[in-house]
Amino acid sequence: MIDPTGTGSVRFAIVGTGFAGTCTLWHLVQRLVNPLRPAPPSPVNVTIVTIEQARENGPGFAYAADNVEVAHRCNNQASTMAIHDDDFVDWMAASKPWLVRDHPELVLETHPGIDLDTWQPDGEEFYPRALFGLYLRQRFQETVERARRHGLTVEQYVRHEVVDGHSANGFFSLTVRSLDNASELRLDRLDRVVLSTGHWQPRAAGGLTGHPGYILSPYPPARMRAAVAERARCRRDHGERPRVFVRGMGPSGVDAIMSLCDEGDFTYTDDGHVASYRPAAPGAGHPPHVVAGSRSGFFPPVRGPLADYEMRYLTAERLAAMRREHHGYLRIEPILELLDADLRYATGGALGWPDVVAPPYGSAREKLEHDLGASDRNVVHTIVLKARRLRFYRHLTPSDKIHYDRTLDTHFIRTAVPLPVANGEKLRALLDVGVLSTVRLGYGAAEAVEAEDDGFRVTYRTGAGEAERLHVDCVVRAGAQDFAMHRHPSPLFRNLLRRGEILAHEEGGQATGGLGLAPGGGLRVLRQEGGLRVRSSHLASFGSPVRFWQNEHNFAAAFVEAAELIADDWLEAAVAAGTRSTAAGTDAVAEDLVGAETRR
Incomplete structure (x- = not known):
């Protein structure tokens, strides 16, 4: 266990405190306060700095209350969604009285019609993302409290974004800006930094740039619905039914569909399966006709238990x-x-x-x-x-x-990466009642969506492969992650690229997107040094910023594995710090940033 009473010091920073950042914090603190681990040669002062753009730590963008609705499900079973072991299921069981009292809708979404008094969490079920967000928020808070009880210093900057960073004198420095008043401060003498910033949303391209009916993301859903309502008002004023095109039929596309159809109600069978969908009453206005499209024209498969099959050929x-x-x-x-x-x-x-x-x-x-x-x-x-x-x-x-x-x-x-059964049943019900339809865009290079004076033209393929066109009032982009680093909207990533502190991943001389990681299986990024691509001494990253993450690691257990690698590396840095004296000087934090925005 690390003894925090010494003169040696080490400073860590976690940029982004969603699932990836919360995993990193938990596993780091677990190692630093574990009494079974050997202590360093001399005591060391440990400071952990966390920076998050949202108003609270833990949920991140994917599980934040503003970005999810009750109908938005996790894409994995509860038993596979946790920062360690079976912790999410254990947390639900321990939190049952509070959840049943304050958030019954999050339980009933997964278990419709159940007697809440008899409910027990099911590790094979798919729970709302909002519920997982509550879990992450609480675990983050508990981990901070645990760290402080053991003498570790934790500095939390919420409603802040990191806008720049650079190596300096054997350490790393970050420039942090308040999202409330635009004031800035610099965090110096950082030994290790992890970029766990999650997905990003690039700007619209070409003729779609700035078009009021082109909605870059289905999140937050309230903002998406407001934009759709504004565009559809003139249609409804003429007694016509507005049409919305959701580009993408994966999990984000399904979320968009559920949010756009939330004014109606699903009915259920006695055993909890979706029976039908009832659109909103006529007084609510003409419900939108939602058209979902993707290159294949199909939704992901419906997820059930894995088949009992062992690979015979591809092993x-x-x-x-x-x-x-x-x-x-x-x-x-x-x-x-x-x-x-x-x-x-x-x-x-x-x-x-x-x-x-x-x-x-x-x-x-x-x-x-x-x-x-x-x-x-x-x-x-x-x-x-x-x-x-x-x-x-x-x-x-x-x-x-x-x-x-x-x-x-x-x-x-x-x-x-399939869908929960409940989402498959809901999509079928929406298709059956005519609220939802689908199109296949095909795999050609031509742009499928073009702006028109009063909306958009979507070009899709018929079953015979012929091109057809469809006019829509709005387009909701709900497609795959864009890995092009030069289109990353974050000033931090743009500045790190400009300084050579991070490099775009390359294969065969081509930039395939995402961050380049140093070879050898670790998570340190590559940086430019004297014309060479070398392993960074300070920066690491995992999750969405890494190009191959989608190909190999896009599941919860991989985030935990990566967080454990980061924690092990940082523990070694803490042990090493116990052998050296504290360097002169400490960080100065602007007086007006200590308080509501900066919590120590």
Whole structure:
């Protein structure tokens, strides 16, 4: 355990305190205060600084109260969503009296019609993201309190953003700006910094820039609905039904659909399944016609328990042998051939990789119906998920990585990251009542959405592959993450790139997007030094800013694993600090920033 009474010092900074940042804080404090760990040669003062743009720490953007609604579900079972072990389920059980009293709607969303007195958390269920946000907020607060009880210093800056950073005299410095009054302060002499800032939303491009009907994100949902309502008012004034195009049919697209249809009600069967959807009463106005579209034109598969199937062809052993034969690299075509062999073996020859690329269904409604009937034995999802978890992407040749990014990742993501059964049932009900319809945009290079004088024109593909056009009043962008670093909206990332403190990831001489990490399996970023790309002594990052995270690590357990790596590295820094004297000088914090905005 670290003894905080000495003259040695070490300073850590966590930029972004959502799921990734909260994981990092918890695992760091767990190591620093663990009495079973050997103490450093001499005591050391530890300071942990956290910086978050939101008003509270823990939920981050994805789970913040303003960005989620009751119908927005986690995409993973509760047993896999935690900062450690089965902690989320344990927290729900311990918090049951409070949750039932203050947030019954979050329980009833997952367990409709249940007697709340008899409710017990189910690790296999998918709970609202708002509930997971409450968990993260409480765990963050508890971890700060635990750290302070053990003599660690924790400085929290909420409603602040980091706008710049640079290496200086063997340490790192960050410039932090208040989002309330624009005042700035500098945090100096930082030994380690982690960038855990999550997804970003690039600006609209081309003719869509600044168009009032082009909505960059479905979050916060209240802002999205207000923008849609403003655009749709003239339609309703003429007794016409407004039409909204949701671009993206993955989890964010489903969230957008649920938010746009929230004025109506779902009905349920006695055993808790969705039976139908009742649109809002006519007095509420003409409900929007929501059109969802993506390149494939299909929603992700409906998630059920994984099928009982062990990979026979695409295995870790086979991949290792292939790497030995090709100087450490893998080629994507042999991998797809092995994946195809597993799919055909598991389905008796009925399905293969071509059926993942182009699912053999006439419509999204037809595929949903099939998925809901087969959700207890979804062998295709199981095999593609297991293939993705083999983490073959990192070993692909540079040219194959680029090919994967451009043409293959969409199929893996769409198949391996499925929907909860409840969301599948809701989408089916919305399709059946005519509130929702779907289109396939196709995989061509042409832009599918173009601005018109009174709205937008969406070009989609018919079942025969012919181009058709659809006029819509609004467009909600709910697509995949943009990894182009030069389009990152954060002044911090722009300045770090300009200074060479971070570098864009490159493969085969091409910038594929995201941050470049130093080789060797760690999470330190690459920086520019004397014309060379070298490992940063201070900066690390994981999660959305890292390009290959989506390909290999886009699940909760991977965040925990990364947080543990960061915590181990920082613990070593704390132990090393116990052997050196405190350098002269300390950080100065502006007087007007100590108080409501800066909590120590």
